[in-house]
Amino acid sequence: MDTGITQDELWIGGMIRARRQKLELTLQEVSEAAGISTGYLSLIERDKATPALTTLSRIAAALGVGIDAFVGKPQPADCITRADTRPQFLLGASKVRYERLGAVFPGSELSCFILTIEPGYSSEQTGHAGEETFYVLSGRLDFTLDGQVMELQAGDSAHYDSTRAHGWANPHDEVAQVLWTGTLDLFGDRAGGSEQRAE
Incomplete structure (x- = not known):
């Protein structure tokens, strides 16, 4: 599927590795701080694995x-996002595309995305503070x-x-699209965002 996003925008793993090396940190030091295995972090750095946004x-x-x-902080000008100019990004080589729908304003608590998930994708199982809801717009999805x-x-x-262990997979032969909304402050836009990122 043509995502409309160039190959250069896929390689988040290389940016993670460059940042780690600049700080002179080992894979083990970063993986322990992030609460993941060293082997998994290595796969992420080589764009062989796609981390959940929580893990990222x-x-x-x-x-x-x-x-x-790593993904570029979107800056919605107001409460409206337009289909042809909506902020988008990809993680890893799996080509899961994220389109940011939410705006930022005092007191806001929700993040909202449309996810386009290609066949063969399988996420890690993860858990974190907050709550989530999603609606399947098209295709099929295996939710664990x-x-x-x-x-x-x-x-x-x-x-x-x-906080319950959860994950997604698309073992089917068609692309799935999901409307996802959750309380995780991924971009640190809201008050307390840095604390949530460090969970």
Whole structure:
């Protein structure tokens, strides 16, 4: 599928490695600070694995930066996002595309994205503070919650406590699109964002 995003924008792993090396930190030091295995961090740095946004935020915190250091911090001008100018980014080589829908204003607590998930994608299982809800716009998605796998299709939705272990996979032969909303402050836009990134 043509995502409309150039190959140069895919290699977040290289930016993570460059930042780690600049700080003269070992893989083990960063992985321990981020709460992931050294082998998994190595895969991420080589763009062989795609971290969940939660994991990417913990890696960024371990490297002393915000997630925006790797994906570019979107700056919505107001409460409206336009389909043809909406901020987008990709993680790793799996080509999961994120389109940011949310704006930032005093007291805001939600992050909101449209995710385009290509066939063959499988996320890690993760848990973090907060809550999430998502709605399947098109395609099918296998959603895992506390070890139970549930197949969702267009029109299905889920709402759950994010501390529960959860993850997604698209083992099907069609692209899936998901509207996701959660309380995790990925970009540190809101008050207390730095604390959330460090969880």
